[in-house]
Amino acid sequence: MVDKIANPAAAANAYANMAKLGGAAPSEEVAGPSFGDILKNSISDSIGVLKAGEAMSAKAVTGEATLPDVVQAVNAADLTLRTVVSVRDRLISAYQELMRTQM
DSSP states (O other): OGGGOOSHHHHHHHHHHHHHTTSOOOSOOOOSOOHHHHHHHHHHHHHHHHHHHHHHHHHHHHTOSOHHHHHHHHHHHHHHHHHHHHHHHHHHHHHHHHHHHHO
16 A cells, blocks of 8 residues: 555545544555565575575685685674574563563
């Protein structure tokens, strides 16, 4: 629906129509991947980056990789791991907050 609103006048009309409906969302479905699909793809990408860093480290031991390539792969793996841990911590925190508010 976002790409349907290309100019300010159309946005104002859409807002007016929503106000007439009482703020109810339109019944059309949003096309695109679900949250689960996005999460699954992100996890797969993260695993790929971590495996690439590990493979590059193994190549460095055998002398098949240059130092800049190894540093770049290890830094990418480190950043990915930190991001995954941060997202995990935020999800756990959000879950705990939800559990506290239900009681």
